[in-house]
Amino acid sequence: MDWKDIPSLAALRAFDAVARSGSLSGAARALNVTHAAVSQHLRQLEAEFGEPLARREGQGMVLTEAGHDLAAALGEGFTRIAEGVTRLRARQVARPVVVALTPSFAESWLMPRIGGFWTAHPDVEVRLVPGIGMSDLRRDGIDMAIRFGAGSWPGLRAEPLTPNRFAVVAAPGYTKARSLADLGKLRGHDWFFSRAAMEQRLWGRAVGVDFDTVGAREMGSNGMVMSAVRAGLGLSIQDMALVRPDLASGQLVSLYEGDAEGLGYYLVTRPDPLAPGARLFRRWLRRVAAGD
Amino acid sequence: MDWKDIPSLAALRAFDAVARSGSLSGAARALNVTHAAVSQHLRQLEAEFGEPLARREGQGMVLTEAGHDLAAALGEGFTRIAEGVTRLRARQVARPVVVALTPSFAESWLMPRIGGFWTAHPDVEVRLVPGIGMSDLRRDGIDMAIRFGAGSWPGLRAEPLTPNRFAVVAAPGYTKARSLADLGKLRGHDWFFSRAAMEQRLWGRAVGVDFDTVGAREMGSNGMVMSAVRAGLGLSIQDMALVRPDLASGQLVSLYEGDAEGLGYYLVTRPDPLAPGARLFRRWLRRVAAGD
DNA sequence: TTTCAGATGTAAGTTGTGCTAACAAATGGC
DNA sequence: GCCATTTGTTAGCACAACTTACATCTGAAA
Incomplete structure (x- = not known):
């Protein structure tokens, strides 16, 4: 196709609108411009073709034969x-x-809140894929990922979502440690982790607990971890949001809450533009996370 | 059709070109723009749709599934x-x-020159319609008219074509008048006109000859008029171009040549744009008339 | 008839799209 | 290794497209 001798597409569209509506004013309304703009486009086209395409007929425009052919x-x-x-x-x-x-973020942060998004956008289906690995987002058809880390994923765009909100918790009767300083130094603590909860270990290392020397027990699910800790069997790193009720009721106590600079949950997306539904979800995520 | 949520047509055309050529550079060449322009259009479209339409693949671009659908x-x-x-x-x-x-203009000016247009534009057919009346150009399917007058035709566009180039001529032996002053005053001159040559009478009146009082003989064709004048039977108003050979050879003499301000041949067209062929002819007319 | 609403016609001035220019970086053939 | 060719990205400019403003024309209603 050779675009060199095809007139401006805007002018052609204007003429198409004139042909559809049968008047300059109508075309102008359809295109959301003034009648003058349409009139100029029409004259430009006629000059280009060297042939009148429409002529005035009372109030309105009727197409010439050439105009009809073109309009079709x-x-x-x-x-x-x-x-x-x-x-x-x-x-x-x-x-x-x-x-x-x-899985941790899904369980402790997102699931309690996601109802708000469902009611706000009942037409947008959200499919959650729990998992740890940062696989190829495009290959797996994933719009966005929520990951724990320092905010640097090469080739991807990351924005901080929630601040660092973990705590070292134990049952009130657990007395082997009373401060963070104790935690790292002393062997002999019993640490419990859910198998999937990598972020807690990261956070623990960042704040000074060396699990290579301290050792830790790994459980199949975070529910089992919680049970063990409530029973006073040991320590666990838990999301504040998840253990707040236990702390309030006195079932658990917090031995340490604090920052591990830069470490936290990030919303990770490809540099590509997001699909509209994903954009809605991201906007909702930001708002809820900010208002937390 | 609602144009409000249809992206810029230029961007869509750019993407179409990308789809056809399979590369940004190729599309740019096809559209006669730089690759940067195409690249920006593509990114604009992807932002608009919130979905990648093409991805880089070595040297070249391959469409995503969405891109394929759109491109189709x-x-x-x-x-x-x-x-x-x-x-x-x-x-x-x-x-x-x-x-x-x-008829006069055709005979004395155009026909000797029109061969130049034929050779320059052998593909453009020119149809000459001799006649005097200024009928409705559009109704009669006439692209342009060459008319004699003062340059004012209401509702039409007129541009001067040739200056006023008439002369009062007679045979050398015709001695009844020697100057313009004589021509108007004296009765008894024998004026000859071709029936179709209205412009000569107009010019004559404008320079001071009153044919109502002077009287004139009307012949069927200008050839007959010329014969009569050459035979010394009287006066005639002739186009300079037509009688120049006779004047040079001494067969005729010019009694008066002069301006009748504004009077002359005009190229008369509708305000509508001209058809391409007609534009070519007009351009040729102007050039030849100016170089005369 | 006059009047009025709504249509087109056109000139002049403004604005934003679409482009170029210029550079960087990646790819593939030599 | 080099070189040609591609895509990526930014800043800045030009002109197409648009608005504003006013004139003219049409058809219907008063």
Whole structure:
């Protein structure tokens, strides 16, 4: 196709609108511009073709024969284009948002809050993919990931989501340690971790607990970890949001809460633009995380 | 059709070109722009749709699935539009140029020169319609008219073509008048006119000859008029171009040459844009008339 | 008839899209 | 290794497209 001798697409679209509505004013309304703009486009086209395409007929415009021929082609062409665009858009909004996240974050932060998003956007399906590995987002069809770390994932875009909100908790009767300083130094503590909860170990290391020397027990789920800790069997690093009720009721006590600079949950996305549904979800995430 | 949520047509066209050529550079060449322009359009589209449409693959771009779908629709749409435009253009160039003109101008000015246009544009057919009346140009399918007058035709566009180039001529032996002053005052001159040559009478009146009082003989063709004048039977107003050979050879003498301010041949067109062939002819007319 | 609403016609001035220029970086053939 | 060719990205400019403003025309209602 040679675009050199095809007039401005804007002018052709204007003429198409004139042909559809039968008047300059109507076309102007359809295109959301003034009638003057449409009139100028029409005159430009006529100059380009060297032939009148429409003539005034009372109030309104009627097409010449040449105008009719052109309008027929333009109508089909633009309709096809609009159809393609519309279908692509429709497909996107229907596509579910796929979010990869750590099991801990899903359990302790997202699940208690996600109802708000469902009620706000009942038409947007959210599919949560719990997991630890940062696999290829594009290959796995994942729109965004929520990961724990220092905020640096090469080739990806990361924005901090929640501050660092872990605590070392134990049952009130657990008396082997009373401060953070004790935790790292002393052997003999019994640490419990859920198998999937890598972020707690990261945080622990960052604040000074060396699990290579201290040792830790790994359980299948965080529920089992909690039971063990409530029973006074040892220590655990838990998300504040998850243990707040226990702390309030006195079932657990917090031995340490604190920052490990930069460490926290991040929203990780590809540099590519997000799908509309994913954009909605991200906006909701930011708002809820900020208001926390 | 609602154009509000259809992205810029230029961007869509750029993406169409990318889809066709399989590369940004190729698309840029096809559209006669730089690769940067195409790249920006593509990114704009992807942001608009919130979905990647193409990804880099070595040297070149391959479309995503969404990109394929969109490209299919755009390809059809733009092809249809280009087809309509091309057909309209093709129809025009084939159309002959219809020129209405006075018989005198045709005979004495245009016919000796028109060969130049034929050789320059062998593909453009020129149809000459001799006649005097200024009928409705559009109704009669006339592209342009060459008329004699003062340059004012209401509702039409007129541009001066040739200066006023008439002369009062007579045979050398015709001695009844020697100056313009004589011509108007004296009765008894024998004036000859071709029936179709209204412009000579207009010019004559404008320079001071009152044919109502002087009287004139009307002949069927200008050839007959010339014969009569050459035979010394009387006076005639003739186009300079036509009688120059006679004047040079001494067969005729010029009694007066002069301006009748504003009076002359004009190229008269509708305000509408001209068909391409007609534009070519007009350009040629102007050049030849100016170089005269 | 006059009047009015709504249409087109056109000039002049403004604005934002779309482009270029210029550089960086990656790829593939030599 | 080099070199040609591609894509990526930014800053800045030009002009197409638009608005504003006013004039003119049409058709219907008063």
